[in-house]
Amino acid sequence: MSYRDKKVISIGLVSEITGLSVRKIRYYEERKLIFPERSKGGTRKYSFADVERLIDIANHIEDGLQTYEIKRMEAKRLRAQTQPL
Amino acid sequence: MSYRDKKVISIGLVSEITGLSVRKIRYYEERKLIFPERSKGGTRKYSFADVERLIDIANHIEDGLQTYEIKRMEAKRLRAQTQPL
DNA sequence: CGTGTAAGGAATTCTGACACG
DNA sequence: CGTGTAAGGAATTCTGACACG
Secondary structure (H helix, E strand, C coil): HHHHHCEEEEEHHHHHHHHHHHHHHHHHHHHHCCCCCCCCHHHHCEHHHHHHHHHHHHHHHHCCCHHHHHHHHHHHHHHHHHCCC | HHHHHHHEEEEHHHHHHHHHHHHHHHHHHCCCCCCEEEEECCCEECCCCHHHHHCCCCCCCHHCCCHHHHHHHHHHHHHHHHCCC
């Protein structure tokens, strides 16, 4: 696993990097769009891949998509990918 | 700059990853062997490269080297590198 | 010298809820 | 639905110092 996938960034820093509010980041998790890990104390840890994903999600939201639509789109993409025929 | 060099990891997590105590990590900084960044609030942030460097430092310490010796070794290596002749 | 620890304070994060639209 | 916010608590980190060897 590359550095890109290691979950090591706190939510506050992710907020800084992405420009998204902490509230939004937590909400996208609630909607099952993002899956941070937790430290022993319970604090969320994100990877750089998660950061990129959050930016992607935010763009879709800005385009007027709802979270379940974003989730559905992914499911679709995943299916296309695993069943190339 | 690659993900390896982004300073985003808190000292607690670095401690977990490296197995070094927080005290040791701060001490190596005091001795100018490692240079974390600081968040607005003042908390230290390390990169994956820093994590690897800390492990390297710890190995040298275990071998009985003193911090200034480790520092001197690096200076030597840097000189050899910048002046190949 | 390198490292542990107790001390007091400050910054960070967490959850569940109420609000609005 | 998506997001802000105040609330109270818990986890994290910070510094300077004393201790030991």
